[in-house]
Amino acid sequence: MSILSDFLREVDEGYAVINTSGIVVYANDFMIKRHIIKENWEGKLYYECFNLLAFVSAIAECIAEKKRIKIFVEHDQMEYSVDLFSAKDGILLRITDITQFKRYERSKKEFLANVSHELKTPIAIIRSILETLIEEEQDEKKKSMLERALRRSEDMKNLVEDLLIITKLESGEEKLRKENLSLWDVVELVFDNIKEVAQNKKVQLINRVDENFKIYADQEKLALLLLNLVDNAVKYNKTNGQVVVSAYTQDAHAVIEVSDTGIGIPKEHLPFVFERFYRVDRSRSKEVGGTGLGLSIVKHIALSHGGKVEVESKEGEGSKFRVYLPVNYSTL
Numbered sequence: 473m474s475i476l477s478d479f480l481r482e483v484d485e486g487y488a489v490i491n492t493s494g495i496v497v498y499a500n501d502f503m504i505k506r507h508i509i510k511e512n513w514e515g516k517l518y519y520e521c522f523n524l525l526a527f528v529s530a531i532a533e534c535i536a537e538k539k540r541i542k543i544f545v546e547h548d549q550m551e552y553s554v555d556l557f558s559a560k561d562g563i564l565l566r567i568t569d570i571t572q573f574k575r576y577e578r579s580k581k582e583f584l585a586n587v588s589h590e591l592k593t594p595i596a597i598i599r600s601i602l603e604t605l606i607e608e609e610q611d612e613k614k615k616s617m618l619e620r621a622l623r624r625s626e627d628m629k630n631l632v633e634d635l636l637i638i639t640k641l642e643s644g645e646e647k648l649r650k651e652n653l654s655l656w657d658v659v660e661l662v663f664d665n666i667k668e669v670a671q672n673k674k675v676q677l678i679n680r681v682d683e684n685f686k687i688y689a690d691q692e693k694l695a696l697l698l699l700n701l702v703d704n705a706v707k708y709n710k711t712n713g714q715v716v717v718s719a720y721t722q723d724a725h726a727v728i729e730v731s732d733t734g735i736g737i738p739k740e741h742l743p744f745v746f747e748r749f750y751r752v753d754r755s756r757s758k759e760v761g762g763t764g765l766g767l768s769i770v771k772h773i774a775l776s777h778g779g780k781v782e783v784e785s786k787e788g789e790g791s792k793f794r795v796y797l798p799v800n801y802s803t804l
């Protein structure tokens with residue numbers, strides 16, 4: 473027991489135990505040093521000695537609902553992740569300092585945003601030079617090499633544009649212009665953009681959305697979200713396959729479904745497909761092109777609208793992506 477209490481005294485995390493009557497029965501030194509709990513906590517009720525309202529409400533909720541709770545708290549210029557575990561005799565609270573981690577995350581995002589921004593202009597210049605050279609080149613061999621370079625610079629341009637979209641959405645810098653839209657119209661617009669690729673692959677695009685179905689979203693962002701989902705549904709489909717877009721309302725959310733009859737995604741990859749640069753089959757993905765940012769954009773657009781995205785898939789049979797966006801009843 474003394475090893476455990478020595479460990480808890482030294483450890484760089486905060487621990488506290490509150491019994492079922494709401495009395496604090498344990499708090500380690502970390503909790504006092506970081507001014508999370510008052511020094512004279514012993515035998516006191518939790519709301520008398522915790523210094524922050526966020527802790528008091530989380531503890532109250534954990535006692536009342538008897539469930540695990542996770543919150544994030546900023547205090548004295550530090551950032552903490554707080555876990556509350558409910559047990560028979562009371563609750564255990566664990567606090568981890570995530571300040572450094574958050575700083576690292578922020579600087580990584582800033583770096584990515586700056587690099588992407590700085591690359592935009594040189595790429596545009598390279599592209600316009602290549603275009604001019606292609607026009608003037610008479611030698612077929614040289615022309616085809618220049619065309620290859622132009623295609624690669626197109627990939628670079630797309631990558632930088634995708635990164636800029638993600639960093640803007642993540643930072644909340646991108647303001648949404650939400651309005652009531654006809655989803656049917658947006659789907660038609662997206663299909664129009666992709667119909668040539670679909671025809672070449674003999675994939676049928678089917679819009680099953682009701683013509684009266686309204687959706688409250690930023691039109692440009694919603695189109696980009698759907699374009700990425702439909703692009704994948706075509707790209708990872710089989711010849712003579714289908715892509716169906718449909719929609720319905722469920723629990724105050726508009727749900728958009730994009731399903732395909734394609735190659736599907738193996739179960740073990742499903743939790744990661746929304747991560748940046750994640751691609752299921754690298755060698756295959758190289759053949760079909762792309763950077764692995766599409767689904768990350770989809771996720772960020774859904775999140776920035778207060779929604780979410782889910783995927784269901786069976787290898788060899790197809791995939792179904794569901795986007796949930798909150799319904800705005802006040803504007804209907």
Ligand SMILES: Nc1ncnc2c1ncn2[C@@H]1O[C@H](COP(=O)(O)OP(=O)(O)OP(=O)(O)O)[C@@H](O)[C@H]1O
Nearest residue numbers: 704705708736745751752762763764765766767791
């Ligand atoms: N409808 C789908 N069917 C099968 N696999 C899919 C589907 N959608 C996505 N995936 C898998 O998830 C990976 C990530 O998709 P994502 O759209 O983020 O990237 P990408 O399509 O490879 O490239 P990008 O969209 O940036 O051009 C893909 O590489 C593919 O392996």
Ligand SMILES: [Mg+2]
Nearest residue numbers: 704762766767
């Ligand atoms: Mg994609």
